[in-house]
Amino acid sequence: MKVAVIGAQGRMGTAMSAGVQATEGLDLVASLDAGDEITVGSLNGAEAAIEFTRPDSTVANVLALIDAGVHCVVGTTGWTGESLDLVKEKLEQNPSIGVLIAPNYALSAVLAMVFAKKAAAYFESAEVIELHHPGKVDAPSGTALTTAQHIAQARREAGLGEMPDATETDPHGARGAVIEGVHVHAVRLRGLTAHEEVVFGNPGEQLTIRTDSFDRESFFPGVLLGLREVGKRPGLTYGLDQLMEL
Amino acid sequence: MKVAVIGAQGRMGTAMSAGVQATEGLDLVASLDAGDEITVGSLNGAEAAIEFTRPDSTVANVLALIDAGVHCVVGTTGWTGESLDLVKEKLEQNPSIGVLIAPNYALSAVLAMVFAKKAAAYFESAEVIELHHPGKVDAPSGTALTTAQHIAQARREAGLGEMPDATETDPHGARGAVIEGVHVHAVRLRGLTAHEEVVFGNPGEQLTIRTDSFDRESFFPGVLLGLREVGKRPGLTYGLDQLMEL
Amino acid sequence: MKVAVIGAQGRMGTAMSAGVQATEGLDLVASLDAGDEITVGSLNGAEAAIEFTRPDSTVANVLALIDAGVHCVVGTTGWTGESLDLVKEKLEQNPSIGVLIAPNYALSAVLAMVFAKKAAAYFESAEVIELHHPGKVDAPSGTALTTAQHIAQARREAGLGEMPDATETDPHGARGAVIEGVHVHAVRLRGLTAHEEVVFGNPGEQLTIRTDSFDRESFFPGVLLGLREVGKRPGLTYGLDQLMEL
Amino acid sequence: MKVAVIGAQGRMGTAMSAGVQATEGLDLVASLDAGDEITVGSLNGAEAAIEFTRPDSTVANVLALIDAGVHCVVGTTGWTGESLDLVKEKLEQNPSIGVLIAPNYALSAVLAMVFAKKAAAYFESAEVIELHHPGKVDAPSGTALTTAQHIAQARREAGLGEMPDATETDPHGARGAVIEGVHVHAVRLRGLTAHEEVVFGNPGEQLTIRTDSFDRESFFPGVLLGLREVGKRPGLTYGLDQLMEL
Numbered sequence: 001m002k003v004a005v006i007g008a009q010g011r012m013g014t015a016m017s018a019g020v021q022a023t024e025g026l027d028l029v030a031s032l033d034a035g036d037e038i039t040v041g042s043l044n045g046a047e048a049a050i051e052f053t054r055p056d057s058t059v060a061n062v063l064a065l066i067d068a069g070v071h072c073v074v075g076t077t078g079w080t081g082e083s084l085d086l087v088k089e090k091l092e093q094n095p096s097i098g099v100l101i102a103p104n105y106a107l108s109a110v111l112a113m114v115f116a117k118k119a120a121a122y123f124e125s126a127e128v129i130e131l132h133h134p135g136k137v138d139a140p141s142g143t144a145l146t147t148a149q150h151i152a153q154a155r156r157e158a159g160l161g162e163m164p165d166a167t168e169t170d171p172h173g174a175r176g177a178v179i180e181g182v183h184v185h186a187v188r189l190r191g192l193t194a195h196e197e198v199v200f201g202n203p204g205e206q207l208t209i210r211t212d213s214f215d216r217e218s219f220f221p222g223v224l225l226g227l228r229e230v231g232k233r234p235g236l237t238y239g240l241d242q243l244m245e246l
Numbered sequence: 247m248k249v250a251v252i253g254a255q256g257r258m259g260t261a262m263s264a265g266v267q268a269t270e271g272l273d274l275v276a277s278l279d280a281g282d283e284i285t286v287g288s289l290n291g292a293e294a295a296i297e298f299t300r301p302d303s304t305v306a307n308v309l310a311l312i313d314a315g316v317h318c319v320v321g322t323t324g325w326t327g328e329s330l331d332l333v334k335e336k337l338e339q340n341p342s343i344g345v346l347i348a349p350n351y352a353l354s355a356v357l358a359m360v361f362a363k364k365a366a367a368y369f370e371s372a373e374v375i376e377l378h379h380p381g382k383v384d385a386p387s388g389t390a391l392t393t394a395q396h397i398a399q400a401r402r403e404a405g406l407g408e409m410p411d412a413t414e415t416d417p418h419g420a421r422g423a424v425i426e427g428v429h430v431h432a433v434r435l436r437g438l439t440a441h442e443e444v445v446f447g448n449p450g451e452q453l454t455i456r457t458d459s460f461d462r463e464s465f466f467p468g469v470l471l472g473l474r475e476v477g478k479r480p481g482l483t484y485g486l487d488q489l490m491e492l
Numbered sequence: 493m494k495v496a497v498i499g500a501q502g503r504m505g506t507a508m509s510a511g512v513q514a515t516e517g518l519d520l521v522a523s524l525d526a527g528d529e530i531t532v533g534s535l536n537g538a539e540a541a542i543e544f545t546r547p548d549s550t551v552a553n554v555l556a557l558i559d560a561g562v563h564c565v566v567g568t569t570g571w572t573g574e575s576l577d578l579v580k581e582k583l584e585q586n587p588s589i590g591v592l593i594a595p596n597y598a599l600s601a602v603l604a605m606v607f608a609k610k611a612a613a614y615f616e617s618a619e620v621i622e623l624h625h626p627g628k629v630d631a632p633s634g635t636a637l638t639t640a641q642h643i644a645q646a647r648r649e650a651g652l653g654e655m656p657d658a659t660e661t662d663p664h665g666a667r668g669a670v671i672e673g674v675h676v677h678a679v680r681l682r683g684l685t686a687h688e689e690v691v692f693g694n695p696g697e698q699l700t701i702r703t704d705s706f707d708r709e710s711f712f713p714g715v716l717l718g719l720r721e722v723g724k725r726p727g728l729t730y731g732l733d734q735l736m737e738l
Numbered sequence: 739m740k741v742a743v744i745g746a747q748g749r750m751g752t753a754m755s756a757g758v759q760a761t762e763g764l765d766l767v768a769s770l771d772a773g774d775e776i777t778v779g780s781l782n783g784a785e786a787a788i789e790f791t792r793p794d795s796t797v798a799n800v801l802a803l804i805d806a807g808v809h810c811v812v813g814t815t816g817w818t819g820e821s822l823d824l825v826k827e828k829l830e831q832n833p834s835i836g837v838l839i840a841p842n843y844a845l846s847a848v849l850a851m852v853f854a855k856k857a858a859a860y861f862e863s864a865e866v867i868e869l870h871h872p873g874k875v876d877a878p879s880g881t882a883l884t885t886a887q888h889i890a891q892a893r894r895e896a897g898l899g900e901m902p903d904a905t906e907t908d909p910h911g912a913r914g915a916v917i918e919g920v921h922v923h924a925v926r927l928r929g930l931t932a933h934e935e936v937v938f939g940n941p942g943e944q945l946t947i948r949t950d951s952f953d954r955e956s957f958f959p960g961v962l963l964g965l966r967e968v969g970k971r972p973g974l975t976y977g978l979d980q981l982m983e984l
Contacts, residue, residue, distance in 0.1 A: 107368045108446065108453035115361045115455070118492050122353045122467070124682040125626060130666075131691075134617060134656035140666035164626035165680050172671065174622075174632035174678035177664030185677040186666035188657050189693035190616040191952060199623075200354065201681035204464030207354035208456040209361070214929060214952055218450030221368070246364050370928040371872060376912075377937075380863060380902035386912035410872035411926050418915030420868075420878035420924035425910065431923040432912035434903050435939035436862040437706060445869075447927035460683060460706055599860045600938065600945035607853045607947070610984050614845045614959070692846065696956030699846035701853070702946040710942030713860070738856050 001227065004030035004046035004070065006038065006061050012052035012075060012216060019220035020050070026227070038064035046070050048227050059083045066090045066097050073226035074101040075219065088236050098230040102240040104143065105222030109196070110240045112211040113147055116198045119207055120151040121158035123200035131187040131195040139186035140177055144196055151198075152180035247473065250276035250292035250316065252284065252307050258298035258321060258462060265466035266296070272473070284310035292316050294473050305329045312336045312343050319472035320347040321465065334482050344476040348486040350389065351468030355442070356486045358457040359393055362444045365453055366397040367404035369446035377433040377441040385432035386423055390442055397444075398426035493719065496522035496538035496562065498530065498553050504544035504567060504708060511712035512542070518719070530556035538562050540719050551575045558582045558589050565718035566593040567711065580728050590722040594732040596635065597714030601688070602732045604703040605639055608690045611699055612643040613650035615692035623679040623687040631678035632669055636688055643690075644672035739965065742768035742784035742808065744776065744799050750790035750813060750954060757958035758788070764965070776802035784808050786965050797821045804828045804835050811964035812839040813957065826974050836968040840978040843960030847881060847934070848978045850949040854885055854936045857945055858892035861938035863901045869925040869933040877924035878915055882934055889936075890918035 003020050007013040008031035020028045030044040034053070038061060043049070048071040051061055055078025063086065065072045079101055087099055104110055120126055128151070130144035140148075163182075167175060176185040194213040199206060222240050229243045237243065249266050253259040254277035266274045276290040280299070284307060289295070294317040297307050301324025309332065311318045325347055333345055350356055366372055374397070376390035386394075409428075413421060422431040440459040445452060468486050475489045483489065495512050499505040500523035512520045522536040526545070530553060535541070540563040543553050547570025555578065557564045571593055579591055596602055612618055620643070622636035632640075655674075659667060668677040686705040691698060714732050721735045729735065741758050745751040746769035758766045768782040772791070776799060781787070786809040789799050793816025801824065803810045817839055825837055842848055858864055866889070868882035878886075901920075905913060914923040932951040937944060960978050967981045975981065 106451050107448060108451045111361075111365050111368065111453055115357075115364075118361075119357050122357065122471075122490065125680070127679050127681060129621065129677070129679070135658045137658050137660040139659050139662040140664070144666075163680075164682055166627045166629050167631050167678075167680065168629040170631040170669075170678070172632070172669030172676070173665045174636075174669035174676050175680070176668050176677055177662075177666035179664065183679070184664070184666050185621070185668055185679065186659075186662070187619050187621070187675070187677065187691065188617070188655075188659065188667070189619060189691055189698065190656055191693035191696055191698050191950075191956070193952075199679065199681055201683035202353060202464065202467045204459065204461035204683055205352050205354045205467075206456075206458040206460070206681065206683050207357055208454070208458075210452075210454040210456070212452040212454075212929075213450065214452070214931075215450035218448060218929070221448045221451075225368075244368065371926070373925050373927060375867065375923070375925070381904045383904050383906040385905050385908040386910070390912075409926075410928055412873045412875050413877050413924075413926065414875040416877040416915075416924070418878070418917065418922070419911045420882075420915035420922050421926070422914050422923055423908075423910030423912035429925070430910070430912050431867070431914055431925065432905075432908070433865050433867070433921070433923065433937065434863070434901075434905065434913070435865060435937055435944065436902055437704075437710070437939035437942055437944050439706075445925065445927055447929035450929055452927065452929050458683075460685075464683070598943050599940060600943045603853075603857050603860065603945055607849075607856075610853075611849050614849065614963070614982065694845060694956065694959045696951065696953035696958075697844050697846045698948075698950040698952070699849055700946070700948040700950070702944075702948070704944040704946075705942065706944070707942035710940060713940045713943075717860070736860065 001025060001048060002027050002029045002046045003227065004032065004043050004049040006032050006049055006051040007053035009033040010052060015216050016050045016052060016220065016223060023224060038068065040068045043068050043070055048073065048230060050223055052076055059086060062087055062099060063090050066094050066099065069097065071097055071230045072099045073223055073230055074099065075105055075223065077103060084236065091235050096234055098233045098235065100226045100230045100237045105219040105240060106213050107222050108211040109143060109213060110222065112196060112198065112209050113150065114241050114246050115209050116147050117150040117154050119200055120154035123202050125163045125201040126151050127183045127199055129185045129187065129197045131189060131192050133192050134188040134190055136188060140184045144184050145179060147196065147198060148179035148182040148184050151182050247271060247294060248273050248275045248292045249473065250278065250289050250295040252278050252295055252297040253299035255279040256298060261462050262296045262298060262466065262469060265470065269470060284314060286314045289314050289316055294319065294476060296469055298322055305332060308333055308345060309336050312340050312345065315343065317343055317476045318345045319469055319476055320345065321351055321469065323349060330482065337481050342480055344479045344481065344483065346472045346476045346483045351465040351486060352459050353468045354457040355389060355459060356468065358442060358444065358455050359396065360487050360492050361455050362393055363396040363400050365446055366400035369448050369453065371409045371447040372397050373429045373445055375431045375433065375443045377435060377438050379438050380434040380436055382434060386430045390430050391425060393442065393444060394425035394428035394430050397428050493517060493540060494519050494521045494538045495719065496524065496535050496541040498524050498541055498543040499545035501525040502544060507708050508542045508544060508712065508715060515716060530560065532560045535560050535562055540565065540722060542715055544568055551578060554579055554591060555582050558586050558591065561589065563589055563722045564591045565715055565722055566591065567597055567715065569595060576728065583727050588726055590725045590727065590729065592718045592722045592729045597711040597732060598705050599714045600703040601635060601705060602714065604688060604690065604701050605642065606733050606738050607701050608639055609642040609646050611692055612646035615694050615699065617655045617693040618643050619675045619691055621677045621679065621689045623681060623684050625684050626680040626682055628680065632676045636676050637671060639688065639690060640671035640674040640676050643674050739763060739786060740765050740767045740784045741965065742770065742781050742787040744770050744787055744789040745791035747771040748790060750957065753954050754788045754790060754958065754961060761962060776806060778806045781806050781808055786811065786968060788961055790814055797824060800825055800837060801828050804832050804837065807835065809835055809968045810837045811961055811968055812837065813843055813961065815841060822974065829973050834972055836971045836973065836975065838964045838968045838975045842881065843957040843978055844951050845960045846949040847951060848960065850934060850936065850947050851885055851888065852979050852984050853947050855888040855892050857938055858889040859896035861940050861945065863939040864889050865921045865937055867923045867925065867935045869927060869930050871930050872926040872928055874926065878922045882922050883917060885934065885936060886917035886920040886922050889920050
């Protein structure tokens with residue numbers, strides 16, 4: 001498969017280019033970045049493109065890729081309902097093209113989220129602990145926030161009430177954030193990258209689902225899965241889990 | 247719901263009786279054990295029965311319960327294809343009765359197995375570590391063996407080859423058991439009960455699924471799920487995961 | 493060794509009595525509880541006593557035990573500088589008697605505290621996560637609070653400054669409690685008992701020290717160590733770690 | 739402090755040079771590699787040197803550094819009693835010089851080893867699990883082997899007997915390696931670097947000591963500690979733990 005990388009000079013683009021070049025059966029035919037036009041010519045015969053750029057350029061890039069008849073695997077964040085609609089409209093005019101947009105390409109993180117959501121209906125208690133490098137400016141992480149929301153939703157759908165918690169005094173806020181009833185804890189530690197642990201408890205038992213991301217190369221296996229599937233699924237697919245048999 | 251416990255004097259039966267009595271909406275109407283006949287009379291109006299006895303008595307008990315028109319949640323192990331067929335035949339004559347037979351009622355263990363099987367197709371590496379109390383006579387645990395076999399099967403179905411492993415020298419056998427290509431490690435430690443950790447690895451990322459069983463009361467939530475569902479599912483259901491939305 | 497248990501009817505006393513009876517070389521010669529006088533006669537030849545009662549009775553019990561010429565291993569909490577002074581005075585009059593008073597007899601918890609204090613000087617980052625059953629009324633646990641204070645003190649003594657932390661937004665308090673600059677997180681989960689994890693980080697590396705207490709029988713090995721050592725150490729010893737070669 | 743790096747072109751040397759340059763108070767004045775002579779001149783005023791080369795060159799390098807009056811922090815492995823003796827003899831002639839030779843500079847790994855040795859006397863059970871990248875050719879790791887030997891020695895010194903283990907059947911070798919009575923398990927997983935977990939168990943409790951090395955930059959904090967201390971300790975110091983207050 002002939003592949004283009006859009007955003008090739010960025011940190012993610014560099015990692016993606018290395019992944020493409022190291023994978024048998026993939027051929028890197030175009031490396032484009034800010035300032036390069038995305039056209040049939042510049043794409044140099046690419047059948048699919050990996051797009052990791054910036055929120056303010058990704059929409060235009062994806063529309064141009066669809067126009068050029070190239071399937072897209074998009075890792076740039078910042079998509080809204082409105083911008084996704086623009087992609088859907090463009091895809092209606094190009095019904096053979098597939099576009100995959102996903103907020104996370106780390107397979108372990110995607111699976112942890114899906115499994116946490118499935119498990120949530122079956123336990124009295126559930127909490128989320130996320131651990132990141134100390135350079136992170138926001139707490140909790142967006143992933144932990146989403147995980148907690150999914151757990152809360154699954155509990156509501158299963159008719160579960162509040163979790164048991166006899167805490168009467170917590171003068172320093174040790175119980176952490178409460179997101180729709182789910183406690184979320186954020187650890188910041190030199191040496192770490194991005195990690196999340198979801199713990200579930202019932203009388204006499206615990207289930208733990210943990211995902212560790214050590215390096216941005218962890219995104220490539222998910223992108224590769226996307227490249228292999230996106231051409232078989234015309235239209236817009238949102239979320240890597242939609243391509244997985246879960 | 248009126249509930250009978252068969253094997254009421256055993257360790258599991260005692261825990262199950264306590265669980266029934268502590269649960270709103272359940273009424274313990276019969277406690278039978280070895281020597282007690284299982285009849286409409288002795289079951290005292292029970293709508294469903296929990297059966298935790300021994301491999302050599304469970305088949306006869308379940309057949310008698312079906313004859314008595316009572317749904318069954320069966321935790322005794324040792325079922326074979328042949329003995330399951332006897333139950334199926336009996337159920338054909340009693341088409342409104344539901345029987346659930348499951349090798350494990352700990353929800354965390356059941357979920358860990360299901361999730362491990364789902365995840366296995368997406369990672370280069372997978373290994374199983376089980377940890378138990380030092381009184382256990384067999385290694386690895388039956389659950390770890392089954393987990394490894396499920397991982398191996400999922401890898402074959404996904405077309406994955408052998409896992410990467412450059413080991414050249416291992417004079418003491420530190421790499422553990424190899425079950426259909428999956429390494430399994432057994433730890434025995436005073437203080438532990440029954441625990442299993444499944445680790446999956448890709449470049450730059452790890453997924454860990456861990457289940458801890460601290461106490462036999464951990465089986466009751468799964469049995470309770472069985473009690474609530476078994477009457478809605480006439481015929482034989484094998485495995486608690488069949489009742490869960492996974 | 494002939495042993496007395498004071499507070500023999502309580503939950504801890506019951507566990508301690510069982511421990512004494514199961515240990516070769518120990519002989520349970522007296523079981524006293526509220527209402528029983530502590531005298532040479534009632535102690536029935538005991539050489540050492542295990543005292544697990546209540547804060548309002550422990551001081552009088554220990555003074556009576558010293559008067560009776562019996563070494564003491566004391567697990568009751570609530571000791572103050574003032575009440576410890578009373579014991580020291582009494583011991584000056586009975587210079588052959590040893591008394592051990594300790595806030596925690598779980599060896600893993602004692603070691604985790606000591607190790608955390610030793611490690612703290614060598615890492616840029618350190619945080620404490622404690623996990624308990626959901627019936628606990630205070631957060632964080634007293635042990636986690638003490639652990640954080642020890643870490644903070646070790647960092648000050650080593651001349652370490654503030655830990656790296658770029659957090660700018662944390663609207664829900666996910667970063668948890670801050671005890672003398674050390675973040676402490678409290679998880680409450682059905683199925684758990686008492687657990688603490690201390691994580692330390694430097695560039696490229698992490699050290700984790702975790703202690704799990706599953707059951708109150710976990711206190712007996714520490715009490716046993718106390719029984720064996722207390723007679724060799726006349727006077728007051730505070731803290732089980734003082735008896736350990738660390 | 740003026741610092742020289744010997745083996746500056748190697749992977750470790752490159753990481754060490756980066757560490758020196760990023761540390762306030764250190765000045766990288768010489769970068770030497772194979773082919774460069776080690777002399778007062780080439781060392782360019784260095785007060786201390788970091789030596790990470792190869793087993794067949796390290797002895798000559800260290801002797802030359804001592805001759806040049808420079809303190810040494812040595813990370814190259816392969817030292818024997820004989821080669822250490824050569825260094826000691828040379829140091830007798832240069833009594834103001836300090837040399838630190840250590841098999842491991844990762845602080846978390848050094849601490850984990852020390853703590854494991856201290857804890858070993860207090861638990862009925864202890865096992866070692868090491869986890870590494872799948873490119874590692876030997877199992878178990880040298881660190882795990884040493885950890886197990888230290889645990890075994892501490893148990894013997896404490897008069898502890900065999901660990902409890904009722905295993906009767908283990909047809910596939912799941913119980914792993916047995917090193918002086920201590921079970922050692924080796925996991926190989928894509929995505930991992932170098933990790934070790936030591937688990938200790940008593941009735942009702944568990945202590946876990948885990949060290950994770952994610953990156954070779956993890957060696958720099960230990961080397962930095964060495965640089966700061968080596969000048970204060972004339973003669974040969976073996977092992978980073980000798981510089982730590984443990």
